[in-house]
Amino acid sequence: MTREPILALPDFGKPYEVRTDASDYVIGEVLMQDGQPIAFESRKLNETERSYTVQEKEMTVVVELKTPAGLLQPLPVPERPWESLSMDFIIGLPKSESFGSILVVVDRFSKYATFISVTNECPAEEAARLFLRHVRSGATNQSPFEIVTGQQPLTPNAVVTHCTRPNPAAYRFAKYWQEKNDLARACLHKANKCSKKWAGKKRMDVQFQVGDSVLAKLHLILRYTGLHKGLVRRYEGPFKVVKRVGKVAYKLELPAKLKVYPAFHISMLKPFHGDQEDPN
Missing domain, CATH: 3.30.420.10 (Ribonuclease H-like superfamily/Ribonuclease H)
Structure with a gap:
């Protein structure tokens, strides 16, 4: 008798182990810690990828696992x-x-x-x-x-601008308040630049065109109940790209039965490679 593996929660303080496997038509990988699976994925190889060597197929799995799609785009x-x-x-x-x-x-x-x-x-x-x-x-x-x-809450700029009475203590307080806000704004700009810089080192710039077919990661949105995680597909599709939304999101043509918002961040999408020999 065997027992099905149960996905464990990751411990970010421990090292990870990646196990990969490849055949003539399929590649798969499992992310593990302490011998326990944390995440897994498998997919069919397209026509070009089938000509890869076994080592190249397994490295394709590692690259997909370690490089999330979409560069970080901090908000203004x-x-x-x-x-x-x-x-x-x-x-x-x-x-x-x-x-x-x-x-x-x-x-x-x-x-x-x-x-x-x-x-x-x-x-x-x-x-x-x-x-x-x-x-x-x-x-x-x-x-x-x-x-x-x-009244509306006063901002530092409003206080300093309207401070006309000869009250040095009040003006110094308002000026100090304004300087604190200026410092906070500068810190936010710096944090945005640092986040974009370091996140960009671990991500790859992926773009889709209108009309492209993609797979969408819907299992976190649809929240399947009554099914073991191992039986739930991580991606659904294919769906057509109908519009680009901003720099890192796309609107998809979804079936009416899916009651979800049709715009997805690029990290939740991946290109669909049709199987020429087995279109189903």
């Missing part, structure tokens, strides 16, 4: 607090009063965060309603700060 640094926000979900939490996820809204300049309890299923309309309720009141069209204080 905001000039002031609450000019730009980010939103994301923390999912898979133990349920508390029917809530199993958290909607996180972050001011990208100050890093001020708002945490909102949500159910596991939170469509865009519900996310917008919660944003208006907890971050900006939809009924009053004002932020909680405006409602409580009767």
